[in-house]
Amino acid sequence: MKTILVTGGAGFIGSNFIRFIFNKHPDYKIINIDALTYAGNLENLKDIPDNPNYIFIKADIRDRVKINEIFSSYNIDNVVNFAAESHVDRSIVEPEIFLTTNVLGTQVMLDTAKKYWNVNPCDKYSKEYKPEVKFLQVSTDEVYGALGLKGMFVETTSLMPNSPYSASKASADMIVRAYYKTFGMPINITRCSNNYGPYQFPEKLIPLMINNCLKNKDLPVYGDGMQIRDWLYVYDHCSAIDSVLHKGLIGEVYNIGGNNEKTNMDIVKLIVKTIGKSQSLIKYVKDRPGHDRRYAIDNAKITTQLGWRPQYTFEQGIKETIKWYLNNTQWIENIASGNYNKYYNKMYSNVCVDIKDIE
Ligand code: NAD
Ligand code: TYD
Numbered sequence: 001m002k003t004i005l006v007t008g009g010a011g012f013i014g015s016n017f018i019r020f021i022f023n024k025h026p027d028y029k030i031i032n033i034d035a036l037t038y039a040g041n042l043e044n045l046k047d048i049p050d051n052p053n054y055i056f057i058k059a060d061i062r063d064r065v066k067i068n069e070i071f072s073s074y075n076i077d078n079v080v081n082f083a084a085e086s087h088v089d090r091s092i093v094e095p096e097i098f099l100t101t102n103v104l105g106t107q108v109m110l111d112t113a114k115k116y117w118n119v120n121p122c123d124k125y126s127k128e129y130k131p132e133v134k135f136l137q138v139s140t141d142e143v144y145g146a147l148g149l150k151g152m153f154v155e156t157t158s159l160m161p162n163s164p165y166s167a168s169k170a171s172a173d174m175i176v177r178a179y180y181k182t183f184g185m186p187i188n189i190t191r192c193s194n195n196y197g198p199y200q201f202p203e204k205l206i207p208l209m210i211n212n213c214l215k216n217k218d219l220p221v222y223g224d225g226m227q228i229r230d231w232l233y234v235y236d237h238c239s240a241i242d243s244v245l246h247k248g249l250i251g252e253v254y255n256i257g258g259n260n261e262k263t264n265m266d267i268v269k270l271i272v273k274t275i276g277k278s279q280s281l282i283k284y285v286k287d288r289p290g291h292d293r294r295y296a297i298d299n300a301k302i303t304t305q306l307g308w309r310p311q312y313t314f315e316q317g318i319k320e321t322i323k324w325y326l327n328n329t330q331w332i333e334n335i336a337s338g339n340y341n342k343y344y345n346k347m348y349s350n351v352c353v354d355i356k357d358i359e
Contacts, residue, residue: 002132003029004245005076007061007109008083010034012200013138013234015044017080020238022048029053031074033067035060038339039086043331044199061105064112071116078245079113080136081106084172087203088142088165089347092289095164102168103175110135110179118183127184136245137176137189141230141255142166144191146292153191154298155253162290173253180251188248190241192256193297197234197317198324202332203343205229206318209268210325211332213275220348223287225265228294232258233317236310243308257297258310274322285348 004021008014009032018030034040036058048054055074059066061083070076083105085091085098117133120126144153145160159174161167179185196206212219240256248254265282272279302308312320325332 001027001029002077003031003075004078004080005031005033005070005074007033007079007081008040009056010036010040010042010044011082011086012039012044012197013195013237014082015041015199016197016234017082017238017241018045018048018054020235020242022051022054024242027053029055031055031057031070031076033057033059033061033070034083037085038343039201041199041201041335043334061109062100064108067108067112068115071112076113076116077132078134078136079109080138080241080245081109082138084138084169085165087201088163089203089288091163091165091168093347095168098164098168099171102165103171106137106172107175110176110185114179114183114185117185129184129186133186134245134248134250135176135179135185135187136241136248137172137187138241139173139189139191140166140169141191141193141257141295141297142292143170143173144295147294147296149294152296152298153255155191155255155301162292166292186250188244188250189253190244190256191253191297192237192240193230193232193258193295195232195234195237197321198328199331200234202335202340203347205264206267206271206321207325207332209271210275210322211336213271213277213281214325214329214332216277216281218283219268219272219281220283220285221264221268222285223291225268225284226263227291228261228263228296229267230257230296231260231262231267231314231317232256232310233312233314233320236312236317239311240302240308243302243306247306249305254302254306255297255299256302256308257299258312258314259297259299260314261294261296262314270318271322274318275326
């Protein structure tokens with residue numbers, strides 16, 4: 001029995017991870033802390049049954065006092081740090097919150113975990129930690145920057161982030177690494193490719209295109225639509241994190257991906273065809289500044305060293321995802337009835353956007 005502190009558990013991947021853990025390890029305790037930003041939604045967890053092993057606390061990872069209080073109240077074994085500002089387009093408009101949450105918030109989590117986990121917290125030379133504790137930082141392949149037509153990211157590829165989002169995630173990775181090197185903190189970092197699946201906020205490519213198709217709205221494709229992403233079904237990301245949490249060697253970085261490279265245009269056309277709409281909805285729009293051309297993950301380390309394998313092919317995963325959105329139109333309606341429409345109209349018009357106006 002473990003107690004896992006999940007941050008950002010009301011978001012897309014965090015909520016899927018909580019569901020995954022309760023299915024796989026029903027005796028584990030999960031404390032989910034989330035600030036419930038525009039991307040956090042407790043509806044994502046409404047199917048988690050009333051369970052004494054599940055606790056939700058509304059908290060901001062930047063709030064040192066609150067995080068300290070949580071660590072002092074519970075005997076936490078592991079932290080899985082999902083909490084982040086996660087959308088590249090928003091980071092282009094309003095970078096600052098990406099730095100405060102993704103970098104400083106991570107540092108608050110590390111500092112507090114170190115204080116409660118280190119056996120001699122007052123000794124700056126002590127590298128002795130309680131048994132079995134681990135801090136798992138959920139990072140992204142975007143920290144490596146963009147690839148040309150050939151090659152794949154391996155764990156030793158240099159970090160060359162191009163957007164404020166990816167730069168903030170790379171900075172967080174560096175601070176996590178520094179806590180390992182300087183303080184001996186037991187950590188892992190995972191760097192996963194683009195996820196898709198149920199409960200993804202409809203500002204990201206796949207749910208945005210599904211939602212727009214359902215509403216017969218234009219499908220905005222940035223630039224020439226030939227950018228390539230390496231897609232992974234969210235369930236497989238969760239199972240990979242579970243493998244790293246239980247089997248990952250301390251201090252190691254693990255790339256996560258399923259070898260599913262697709263152009264954006266191929267994805268959009270597939271969604272249009274599956275939902276039975278007209279290709280005439282597809283519209284080319286102005287490209288995203290600093291748009292990374294291609295991502296591709298070499299997953300040899302996690303597959304050979306930890307025995308992880310993705311279970312879903314892209315064809316299965318996308319079918320499940322579209323089916324889920326078609327069966328959960330109310331979930332999307334509840335989001336769209338909030339500030340989402342305001343966000344959408346401003347983000348996809350060519351006016352100057354201040355994200356504070358659309359939160
Ligand atoms: P998301 O935006 O859907 O969820 C983020 C969650 O974090 C939300 O519930 C939000 O309320 C919460 N949050 C934001 N700021 C917070 C703060 N200051 N304190 C506490 N909670 C806060 O994001 P996601 O797609 O689920 O991504 C989760 C993590 O996985 C992120 O760290 C992201 O960088 C990483 N990641 C995402 C992908 C992807 O394709 N979505 C791929 C690789 C890695
Ligand atoms: P996104 O889902 O925002 O993920 P990321 O930028 O983290 O990879 O975008 C995936 C790809 O889809 C990316 O190349 C940008 C492109 N895209 C569009 O063409 N149109 C859109 O409306 C969105 C949101 C993304």
